[in-house]
Amino acid sequence: MTHAEILKKVEWKDLKSLSIKEMLIENNLTIPWVLTSWVLAYLGYYILALPFSAFFFLTGLRQVHNGFHNSLGTNRFLTWFSLYTNSVLMMASIHAVKFNHIRHHKYCLSEEDYEGKSAGMSWYGAIFYGPVHMFLIHKITLQLGNKKYVKNVLLELGSIAIFTFLVFYFNIAFLIYHIIVMVIGEFLMAFFAVWTVHHDTEEHPELARTQRGGWKNKITFSMFYHLEHHLFPAVPTIKLPQLAKRIDDVLPELEKKTTF
Incomplete structure (x- = not known):
């Protein structure tokens, strides 16, 4: 068929379409997880903070994924702002991820689908490929994206660099923990977000x-x-069940x- x-x-x-309640859920789902992880990390309970950081990363993916398909129920600026803030918090240009994700739907698992490259690998190959995956999606967006995409990627990467510099310069321990965990999460994206659902x-x-x-x-x-x-793809995650x-x-x- x-x-x-x-x-x-x-x-x-x-x-x-989303109700007001559903819109509020989709746009605020990340907040309790990131705040709880930060509080626990601030208090020095890094092991306890880990699952909350993982759920923040997962709900962040859900939020930006809906943003890619204009399914957050918000206007253009608020959708952009969601992608921008999550870029800084998740340590990757989300507009670069968006550019490759839209191409993934168009060219799914073909040579032009850079997001889907790890789908044909072994599970361990996809894990080891993770850092290359993250580098590639940024590179491809800067090479093939229009001026608006390039501008957003550079803005997000610049903001991430400033955020990282300030955190390490002032030695803010709980945010150093957050950055490290988010980078690890990004390096596992080729496995969790691509291989698991497309192999x-x-x-x-x-x-x-x-x-x-x-x-x-x-x-x-x-x-x-x-x-x-x-x-x-236009159906919001909350309606997928x-x-x-x-x-x-x-x-x-x-x-x-x-x-x-």
Whole structure:
């Protein structure tokens, strides 16, 4: 079944809009995690802070991912501001990630898809490839992006550099911890954000892997409904469980490879 045929069979356009409550959730989901991790790290409880830092990184990915597809329910400036602030907090230019992610949807797992390069690797190969992945997506955006993308990437990289300099210059221990953990998270993106959801899907790249286990989706904040996202990228993450149910009801025969 083709992508176009799936689009015709599944009702999805009503899922694009967010209520005020849903909009507030999507735009503020990161706050309790980052604040809790900072407080614990400030008090010296670095091990206890780690899971909160991990959930901040995950919810940050969810937030910017919705921003890539204009699914945060906010205006253009607030969406931009979300991408900018998360760039500084997550230690990577999110506009560079956005540029490559939009190309990923257009050229999924082809030679032009730089985000998806690790999908064809072994799991350990994708982990070792992580630092190259992060360097490449910045390089490609600066080479192929329009002036607006280049301007945003340079602004974000400059802001990250200033933030990092100030943190280390004033020796702010809890923020040094935060920077180190975020850099590690970025280096694992090729594995967690690409390989896990796309490995062994080369024959039908648009049919990414997905996750149906209830508790698994709760602890990953619905970020592994990736089949659903690739088929209907305009649907916000908070609506993906509803979308998944509609797909299962209408197309029970559709192959669904499990993420984990």
